[in-house]
Amino acid sequence: MKKISLLILGTLLIICESTKTDARREPKSYKTCPICGMVRDSTWMNYTIYKNDTVWFCSTSDRADFINHPKKYASELK
Ligand SMILES: [Zn+2]
Numbered sequence: 001m002k003k004i005s006l007l008i009l010g011t012l013l014i015i016c017e018s019t020k021t022d023a024r025r026e027p028k029s030y031k032t033c034p035i036c037g038m039v040r041d042s043t044w045m046n047y048t049i050y051k052n053d054t055v056w057f058c059s060t061s062d063r064a065d066f067i068n069h070p071k072k073y074a075s076e077l078k
Pocket residue numbers: 033034035036037038057058059062
């Protein structure tokens with residue numbers, strides 16, 4: 001059952017990402033965790049939207065860190 005729910009989650013994420021629009025520029029999806037620099041892999045489930053871009057995190061604590069101090073980590077987005 002776990003695999004199926006992950007699949008559904010992934011599909012929902014793709015739908016959400018494709019329905020977001022921004023007239024100024026294309027939204028990006030960053031490939032690394034801005035807190036620790038780890039490269040994203042398909043198991044990552046933690047993300048947030050920052051300035052219309054999708055930011056992925058290796059853990060819930062790194063996500064919380066970013067949400068609490070987005071400016072501190074904005075330069076680490078890549
Ligand atoms: Zn991290």
